[in-house]
Amino acid sequence: MTIGEKIRVLRRDKNMSQSELAKVLGVTNQAISKWEKDISNPDISLLPDLAACFGVAIDDLFEYSKEKQYEKIENTIDLANEISTTQFVSMENFLMEEIQKNPENYRPINLIANLYEAWADFMERKSFVYAKRAIELQPNSKKDMTIVAHALHSKLYDWDVCNHKQSIDYWKSIIKAEPKNVRAYLYLLDDLMDAGRLREAKEVLEEARTVSEDTLYEAYEIQIEECEQGFEAVIDKYRDLAKKYPKDWRILFNVANQFSHYEHYEEAITYWLKGHDAMEKPRYTDFYESTAQCYLRLGDTESAIKYYKKKKQLLKTEWGVKYGRELDEIDKTIEELSK
Helix, strand or coil, X not given: CCXXXXXXXXXXXXXXXXXXXXXXXXXXXXXXXXXXXXXXXXXXXXXXXXXXXXXXXXXXXXXXXXXXXXXXXXXXXXXXXXXXXXXXXXXXXXXXXXXXXXCCCHHHHHHHHHHHHHHHHXXXXXXXXXXXXXXXXXXXXXXXXXXXXXXXXXXXXXXXXXXXXXXXHHHHHHHHHCCCCCCHHHHHHHHHHHCCCHHHHHHHHHHHHHHCCCCHXXXXXXXXXXXXXXXXXXXXXXXXXXXXCCCCHHHHHHHHHHHHHCCCHHHHHHHHHHHHHXXXXXXXXXXXXXXXXXXXXXXXXXXXXXXXXXXXXXXXXXXXXXXXXXXXXXXXXXHXXXX
16 A cells, blocks of 8 residues: 555545645645645655644555555656655665566566656756756856756757767667667667768668568668658658558658658648557557647647647547646646637
8 A cells, every 4th residue: 555545544534535634734635635646745744744643653654565666656657747856766765676686677677767767857857947047047158058958858069969879889789689679770770860870771771671571661761862862852752651551650650750840741740640540549649749739830729729639638548647747738738829
């Protein structure tokens, strides 16, 4: 039982409402609700008051089973708007203990990688907030603008840090070490093309075709040609590819991507929506998100809001998302666009 579940049980045993408990502790009703839904944990300073309110020892508030610990960490990563330092350290310690018990256990290793990624994302958001304020206080500050660029993953200017050397070397190494890593060819091709290493990209694509079959290799062949000759030179090849694979959502995603990159937004929308229809459930939200963004570029705010609402409904119906960060962000976007 998580601390949130324990609070809910103890509160009901005391015949207290969430608002009554919130008043006793000096917090909001929303805070109590988030604790009981395992979105966040009460601050450590509140534990004595919580325990006293329920007439239990502080230790009695913590009755975690191992499986519940895993579920709570997964829910926090997926749903929480923010992770406190206390939460992060607690989750990290649990996962590190699990890894130490069995260094070959995939679940905690995968989950701690996700945790670090989520934590980095939260830290980047905080970095952005304060860097913006710093620029307001000291306009034209290169240092602060660079922080914003890094936080928002803007394009990097410096060749030595934006040429994907580290990731290219890594993809090559895991392909060489383990032939099963065929998916890495796609990541490697993306990085090689973005770095302008087109000769190597052609060689890698040829090698990939000898070890696995994938319709996306046809798309990558066109993309390499696009890098050499420009989008307009290959636009009809993309259209033909979409006609050849009308039920392959990955191909349609790829084609929609390229049309969006080159501001062919109306045609891109048709491919985004065809890709959505072609994908098996549960479907990715990228199709509706990209469609909404295309409509914004076209100046059609009403249609953009329509597809943000569709994205929200998709999260609820196909992914089972009832609350959390993603839904909050969509609501915020719709609110801003509706002004």
